[in-house]
Amino acid sequence: MANSPSISLIERDSSSYTVTTSETVLAIVGYASNGRFDKPQLVTSRNDFIKKYGNPPESAPWSHLAAYRAFNQSNQIIFWRVGDTESGDSDEAFQAERVITHLSRNGRGGGDSGDSVKVIVRSKYTGSYNNDLSFKTSFELDPITGDSIHKVEILKNAIVQEIFEDVTWSSGDSNFFETLINRSEDNGGSKLVVVDKYHGSGDSIFDISGDSAGETYLIGDSDGADSLVFATLEGDTWTSTSGDSADYHFRQGTDGVPTGDTIGASLFAVVLGTGEELANTELYDFHILITPDSSNQVTQNAAVTLAADRGDFIYIADPPQSTSQANVVSWHNGTGDVGRDTALNSSYVATYWPWLKDWNTNTGQYAWCPPSVFIAEKYLETDRLYGPWFACAGDIRGRIVASDYETSPSKSQRDSLYGGLNAVNPIVFFNQKGLEIYGQKTTLRNLSALNRVNIRRMIIFVKKLIKRAMDGIVFEPHTADSWTRATNIINSILEPVRQGGGLDDYRVIIDANTNTPSLIAQGTMKGIVKLLPVGTIEIIELSIQLFSPGSSIE
Numbered sequence: 106m107a108n109s110p111s112i113s114l115i116e117r118d119s120s121s122y123t124v125t126t127s128e129t130v131l132a133i134v135g136y137a138s139n140g141r142f143d144k145p146q147l148v149t150s151r152n153d154f155i156k157k158y159g160n161p162p163e164s165a166p167w168s169h170l171a172a173y174r175a176f177n178q179s180n181q182i183i184f185w186r187v188g189d190t191e192s193g194d195s196d197e198a199f200q201a202e203r204v205i206t207h208l209s210r211n212g213r214g215g216g217d218s219g220d221s222v223k224v225i226v227r228s229k230y231t232g233s234y235n236n237d238l239s240f241k242t243s244f245e246l247d248p249i250t251g252d253s254i255h256k257v258e259i260l261k262n263a264i265v266q267e268i269f270e271d272v273t274w275s276s277g278d279s280n281f282f283e284t285l286i287n288r289s290e291d292n293g294g295s296k297l298v299v300v301d302k303y304h305g306s307g308d309s310i311f312d313i314s315g316d317s318a319g320e321t322y323l324i325g326d327s328d329g330a331d332s333l334v335f336a337t338l339e340g341d342t343w344t345s346t347s348g349d350s351a352d353y354h355f356r357q358g359t360d361g362v363p364t365g366d367t368i369g370a371s372l373f374a375v376v377l378g379t380g381e382e383l384a385n386t387e388l389y390d391f392h393i394l395i396t397p398d399s400s401n402q403v404t405q406n407a408a409v410t411l412a413a414d415r416g417d418f419i420y421i422a423d424p425p426q427s428t429s430q431a432n433v434v435s436w437h438n439g440t441g442d443v444g445r446d447t448a449l450n451s452s453y454v455a456t457y458w459p460w461l462k463d464w465n466t467n468t469g470q471y472a473w474c475p476p477s478v479f480i481a482e483k484y485l486e487t488d489r490l491y492g493p494w495f496a497c498a499g500d501i502r503g504r505i506v507a508s509d510y511e512t513s514p515s516k517s518q519r520d521s522l523y524g525g526l527n528a529v530n531p532i533v534f535f536n537q538k539g540l541e542i543y544g545q546k547t548t549l550r551n552l553s554a555l556n557r558v559n560i561r562r563m564i565i566f567v568k569k570l571i572k573r574a575m576d577g578i579v580f581e582p583h584t585a586d587s588w589t590r591a592t593n594i595i596n597s598i599l600e601p602v603r604q605g606g607g608l609d610d611y612r613v614i615i616d617a618n619t620n621t622p623s624l625i626a627q628g629t630m631k632g633i634v635k636l637l638p639v640g641t642i643e644i645i646e647l648s649i650q651l652f653s654p655g656s657s658i659e
Contacts, residue, residue: 129488131175131481132183132383132391132418134373134408135168135398138234138360142198144382145185145389151176158184159234160467162360167397170463171478178485183391185383187372187398188231188361196368198231198361201238201325225301226324228358235358236325237262238297257282259297260321267295298324325357370401377407379414386415392493392565393484394420395477402445412453417565419484419558422449422456422548423475424529427511430518433458437529437548449528449548452555455480456548457530458522461540462509471508476532479505483542484562494563494607496545496641498530503542510534519543526550530558545641560638563607570598571634583625588615588632595634610637 132145139159140146148154154172161169172182188198205224228235239260244253255274259267272282283301288294363369373396376383383389394412396404400423412420424433425444435441437456439448449456457476465472483497483505495502513534514522522529523544530544549556555564574594581587592615599611615632624631652658 128179128181129393129485129493130181130183130391131179131485132185132389132394133168133172133175134185134187134376134383134394134396135171136162136165136188136360136362137168137184137186138162138232138358139230140186140232141230142186142188142190145183148172148182148184149180154182154184158186159232161465162233162362163468165362165398166465166467166472167474167478168395169467170465170472170474171395171397171481173466174463174478174482175485178482178489183383183389185376187369187376189363189368189372190231190361196361196363197359199356199359200231201228201233201235201358202226202356203240203322203324204355205240205322226322227299227301228324229295229297229299232358232360235297238324239263239321240298240324241321255282257286259295261297266297269295323355325355366399366401367403370399370403373399373401373404374407377404377411379411384411384414386417390417390569392418392488392562392569393481394418395423395481397423397475397477400425400444400475402447405445405449406447409449409451409454413451416453417569418453419547419562419565420454421477421480422454423477424456424458424460426460426473426475428458430458430512430514430522433529434521434527438527448550450550452547452549452553452561454548455530455546455558456528457532457542457544458514459511459532461505461507461511461532464508473511479507479532480542492563492602492605492607493566494559494602494605494639496557496559498542498545500538500541504538505532505540505542507540510540528556545643554638554640557641559641563602563638564636567598567602567636571595574598578630583620583628583630585617588620588630591615591630591632595632599634599636606639608636609639611635 137158138161140157146157148157151173154169154176158169161167168184172184175182189196190198203226205226226240228238241258241260242255243258244255246252247254255272257269257272258265259269269282269285271280272285273280275281278284285293286295286298286300290296363372375381377396378384394408396408399405405420405422408420408422412418422437424436428436428443432441432443436443436445437449439445457480460473460475461479462471463474463478464470480497483503484493487493487495487497487502491502497503510532514531519531519533521527522531523546528546528548528550530542530546532540533543534540545558547556547558547561554560575591577594578587578591581590592613595613595615596611599608599613602608603611612635613632614635615630619631619633620629
């Protein structure tokens with residue numbers, strides 16, 4: 106402290122500002138015709154999605170159709186592919202595969218090498234999307250040396266995707282075709298195929314020559330030019346289901362979509378487990394989860410548990426297809442014999458009814474789809490145009506474009522779906538307006554503000570922002586200045602929500618009353634955030650009063 110006249114400048118930083126999350130992110134767990142199984146991936150566009158996960162599987166297109174719709178409103182989707190990868194039966198996912206036997210050993214001769222020398226070209230990922238890949242070999246003569254310069258091209262649907270120049274067919278060379286193609290993707294290797302060589306005669310070097318020096322080999326499908334045989338490697342011997350060795354052996358890629366719903370649900374339950382990748386909030390940040398390819402209660406129960414464990418997303422649970430109004434009420438209450446034996450009861454879960462019809466551009470046909478295919482898009486649209494605290498329902502934010510609907514619940518049916526502690530949000534067709542979402546309850550069966558979707562989603566939004574902002578407070582001094590800074594940061598998050606119509610009022614309390622000496626000694630900062638959310642108008646009652654002619658209205 107100064108002892109003589111002077112001027113002191115004291116600096117106090119009050120410039121704390123809001124840390125915003127990324128735009129709303131949708132997470133989808135479902136089947137696909139391409140791509141990896143081992144972890145979720147972020148996808149940023151429809152083209153990126155098709156490139157990574159292929160076209161919709163024929164028997165389960167709904168995850169893809171949901172993603173296509175979501176990309177109308179967002180550029181961020183987290184997708185986790187599930188499928189049968191180890192059953193050993195016809196449902197298992199396989200890579201598309203071509204076995205080329207038109208080879209010569211060590212450059213000696215040519216023609217069909219039988220079982221002695223083979224090259225296997227496989228799609229990098231399992232799935233039917235890879236059945237139109239081709240492996241093309243070609244060469245040209247060097248005009249100076251007269252040497253052959255060989256090239257390998259990887260085509261999809263007859264369009265060149267990758268080119269590997271100046272390859273050789275000798276395994277000892279640094280530019281041996283297998284070596285170049287099988288390098289890591291970051292190091293110039295193929296993103297589409299892998300190559301294996303097999304030579305039962307024990308030769309360590311082999312050449313592709315003769316006709317195969319300039320051939321196109323379809324992988325996983327037939328070009329109609331030669332006999333086709335399903336070939337598999339058993340130990341050191343190639344066997345086929347019919348016929349002897351031929352120039353072309355192939356295996357079609359399959360998607361791994363199980364025939365039985367119970368088997369499929371078990372696959373979903375594994376990846377939705379609280380110990381799996383999607384449970385890690387530090388790796389994956391998303392706001393909405395859907396599983397449109399599985400409405401089995403095993404799948405849904407796992408998703409409900411994950412939602413409660415993370416506490417930062419809402420799950421849209423789909424009812425089974427062709428469920429009546431009475432049965433869908435029983436279904437979500439866990440009664441009757443309609444697919445559930447436990448009730449859906451969580452503020453992190455919402456359900457809608459009935460199924461709607463959408464256009465599948467890949468098949469050129471209409472497909473009946475579970476509600477989440479459409480509802481997820483409406484959540485994303487509402488967040489983009491209004492904010493997550495606005496209800497995705499009604500004329501303004503609840504309009505749905507679909508080709509058809511299974512049924513349209515009447516007023517009395519909607520009273521059953523939505524009345525009391527029932528919580529099925531109806532989708533209704535109005536003859537002058539079209540299809541609309543006409544409810545916005547979560548499945549929480551308590552009389553609480555959190556039994557409404559808009560309030561649950563507003564709380565999720567606020568919690569995410571506060572959590573990220575408080576990262577800047579961790580390891581700061583446990584002093585009143587830090588408490589004030591934390592309070593200012595949280596206020597700066599909540600005020601825009603209040604001004605935007607999501608909150609009537611709020612209070613943030615982080616002071617000496619909430620932080621006792623004992624808490625300070627433990628390195629714990631505590632606070633209280635009080636929120637008064639804005640409700641929604643769901644029932645309008647207007648009294649129309651009629652007066653006789655000549656009277657006055659007061």
